[in-house]
Amino acid sequence: MSRPLASGAALGAAFGMAVGAAAFASALTGALAAVDGARPAPAAPGRAARALTPSQDGVLTVFAAASLTEAFGEAGTAFERRHSGIRVRLSFGGSQQLAAQLRLGAEADLFASADDRAMAVVRRAGLLADAPAVFARNRLVVITPASNPGRVERLADLARPGVKLVLAADAVPAGRYAREVLDRLSRAPGFDPDFRRRVLRNLVSEEENVRAVVGKVRLGEADAGIVYRSDLSAAPPGEIRVLEIPDRYNVVAAYPIARLRGSPRGALAAAFVRFLLSGEGQAVLERHGFLPGDAGAPAQRGATSGAAPRAAQRGATSGAASR
Amino acid sequence: MRRPRGFTLALAAALAGLVALLGLPLLSLLLRVRIPDLAARLQQPAVLDALRLSLVTSTLATALVVALGLPVAYLLAGPSFRGKTALETLVQLPMVLPPTVAGFVLLLAFGRQGALGPLLAKLGLTLPFTTAAVVVAQAFMSAPFFISTAAAGLREVERRYLDAAATLRATPGRIFRRVMLPLALPALAAGAVMSWARALGEFGATITFAGNLPGVTQTMPLAVYLALQSDLDAALALSVILVLVSLGVLVLLRTARLRPIAPPAPAPPPPAPPLPGDRPALRALGDAP
Numbered sequence: 262m263s264r265p266l267a268s269g270a271a272l273g274a275a276f277g278m279a280v281g282a283a284a285f286a287s288a289l290t291g292a293l294a295a296v297d298g299a300r301p302a303p304a305a306p307g308r309a310a311r312a313l314t315p316s317q318d319g320v321l322t323v324f325a326a327a328s329l330t331e332a333f334g335e336a337g338t339a340f341e342r343r344h345s346g347i348r349v350r351l352s353f354g355g356s357q358q359l360a361a362q363l364r365l366g367a368e369a370d371l372f373a374s375a376d377d378r379a380m381a382v383v384r385r386a387g388l389l390a391d392a393p394a395v396f397a398r399n400r401l402v403v404i405t406p407a408s409n410p411g412r413v414e415r416l417a418d419l420a421r422p423g424v425k426l427v428l429a430a431d432a433v434p435a436g437r438y439a440r441e442v443l444d445r446l447s448r449a450p451g452f453d454p455d456f457r458r459r460v461l462r463n464l465v466s467e468e469e470n471v472r473a474v475v476g477k478v479r480l481g482e483a484d485a486g487i488v489y490r491s492d493l494s495a496a497p498p499g500e501i502r503v504l505e506i507p508d509r510y511n512v513v514a515a516y517p518i519a520r521l522r523g524s525p526r527g528a529l530a531a532a533f534v535r536f537l538l539s540g541e542g543q544a545v546l547e548r549h550g551f552l553p554g555d556a557g558a559p560a561q562r563g564a565t566s567g568a569a570p571r572a573a574q575r576g577a578t579s580g581a582a583s584r
Numbered sequence: 585m586r587r588p589r590g591f592t593l594a595l596a597a598a599l600a601g602l603v604a605l606l607g608l609p610l611l612s613l614l615l616r617v618r619i620p621d622l623a624a625r626l627q628q629p630a631v632l633d634a635l636r637l638s639l640v641t642s643t644l645a646t647a648l649v650v651a652l653g654l655p656v657a658y659l660l661a662g663p664s665f666r667g668k669t670a671l672e673t674l675v676q677l678p679m680v681l682p683p684t685v686a687g688f689v690l691l692l693a694f695g696r697q698g699a700l701g702p703l704l705a706k707l708g709l710t711l712p713f714t715t716a717a718v719v720v721a722q723a724f725m726s727a728p729f730f731i732s733t734a735a736a737g738l739r740e741v742e743r744r745y746l747d748a749a750a751t752l753r754a755t756p757g758r759i760f761r762r763v764m765l766p767l768a769l770p771a772l773a774a775g776a777v778m779s780w781a782r783a784l785g786e787f788g789a790t791i792t793f794a795g796n797l798p799g800v801t802q803t804m805p806l807a808v809y810l811a812l813q814s815d816l817d818a819a820l821a822l823s824v825i826l827v828l829v830s831l832g833v834l835v836l837l838r839t840a841r842l843r844p845i846a847p848p849a850p851a852p853p854p855p856a857p858p859l860p861g862d863r864p865a866l867r868a869l870g871d872a873p
Contacts, residue, residue, distance in 0.1 A: 266809070357813040358813045360813075361812055361814070406697075427711065432813055465713035466796050467795075467798075467810075468795075468796065469810065469813070479693060480682060480695060481696055482712045483693070570629060
């Protein structure tokens with residue numbers, strides 16, 4: 262070959278195109294099989310996909326909000342102990358992300374969301390087998406790194422210019438709740454109406470799930486973040502400090518769970534929901550910082566803020582001492 | 585040259601497979617978008633922000649990669665030295681590292697609490713959550729693409745030209761600038777294009793190290809990813825815009841048709857007796873491909 266370099270540019274361009282396209286196309290999940298939102302999701306793509314994978318009747322697949330990572334991990338293990346031969350497979354992510362995946366044809370038996378909006382997306386796509394049940398509730402807290410580089414001592418400090426605040430993106434339940442809390446604080450005595458706007462000016466990053474917010478704070482990159490109280494049990498006590506948000510300005514996040522249509526494991530899925538709502542399941546959730554759900558009753562949709570059942574809250578979870 | 589039929593069939597099958605793999609997703613994307621929707625989105629400030637950010641950061645990242653990578657490629661194209669293999673492996677590392685892991689280790693090194701954090705802070709620099717961090721993340725992930733290609737291109741330059749220049753008392757720097765660089769230009773350009781394309785598509789390291797903030801760190805891939813989770817139509821439009829922009833730049837570069845640049849000869853050299861086994865390499869310099 263006399264001139265290998267002459268076609269280098271062409272090859273490079275072609276390869277470069279492929280590399281560049283592949284790098285971002287990995288975020289495009291299944292455009293070909295995208296579900297048309299106007300009609301209910303056909304079960305056919307799911308069944309066809311199932312034909313390619315070996316039958317897994319003993320595996321319960323649960324899509325769960327990122328904030329449920331440890332709690333569902335423990336609940337899943339406990340459930341497996343009760344039902345021998347059954348495996349619980351958990352997939353965690355931002356609720357909005359999981360809802361999008363389900364819409365695009367991902368297969369699961371159960372969907373546990375951190376808010377009713379993501380659940381509504383799945384419901385509108387015709388994917389729910391029954392009405393959701395609220396199995397847990399949650400509240401928000403402000404966290405800072407242990408070293409508190411931003412010197413955030415009070416809630417009002419969040420508005421101080423130069424503070425690096427990290428929140429979940431608006432589409433993420435935790436992000437929406439956080440902005441709602443800022444809204445309420447803006448109308449509280451002692452805070453000026455401009456509070457929310459000034460705080461959001463300090464926003465340096467919008468994460469795609471609440472655990473990414475926790476991560477940035479733990480790493481000391483962010484000065485402050487707003488996350489769920491239950492996330493505290495996932496972070497080692499020495500790494501973060503907690504600023505409490507007074508109940509009357511806080512939101513109560515209601516977590517709905519529902520069985521998904523097309524799952525051949527409907528009875529097993531229903532059993533898992535019953536387990537979560539039972540005394541043992543609720544105890545697991547409470548240990549991880551969650552508030553009680555609606556034990557044994559179907560969900561009241563839309564009840565995400567304001568008056569919540571005044572359930573007895575346990576004392577501060579480990580590492581939650583606010584200084 | 586007539587290819588045997590079996591060989592042709594194998595080629596055709598592979599070609600069909602690859603075109604299907606790469607082409608079908610692209611085609612389905614372009615077929616699903618609606619033009620008026622596309623035009624409307626192109627005017628949204630959030631979209632323009634992301635596009636501008638993507639183009640600016642990927643260009644800066646490529647410039648950084650070329651500036652730092654060319655000397656390294658020169659070293660790797662030359663004779664062996666102690667530690668050369670280690671250097672080669674180091675250069676390849678970002679290519680095999682999962683992007684999110686790369687973002688994480690970048691934080692561990694250059695983050696506020698990272699290894700170099702305090703030093704950077706003394707200089708008044710914090711990287712995370714800045715546009716500069718986007719450039720760093722992109723440069724980190726795309727460097728191997730340029731360096732490997734550039735080193736291979738520089739290696740291809742025939743030794744006889746380098747030797748000839750040396751006998752004419754040219755310094756190594758001069759040899760590099762006036763002989764190696766012009767002859768290896770197509771390979772260097774190809775490497776730079778590959779690097780730029782990889783930088784443009786960079787996502788995992790960016791969102792982990794630089795964060796995600798519209799106008800500051802939210803590049804197009806990040807915008808697409810977030811739009812996927814809440815607004816599929818927006819994701820569709822953003823994806824098409826990104827693909828069209830990428831394709832446009834690549835086509836532009838392709839039509840530039842870079843060739844090895846021959847040094848201008850003031851007078852034709854006297855015809856030298858051909859050496860045994862010699863190929864007419866001198867003639868090749870002026871030929872059109």
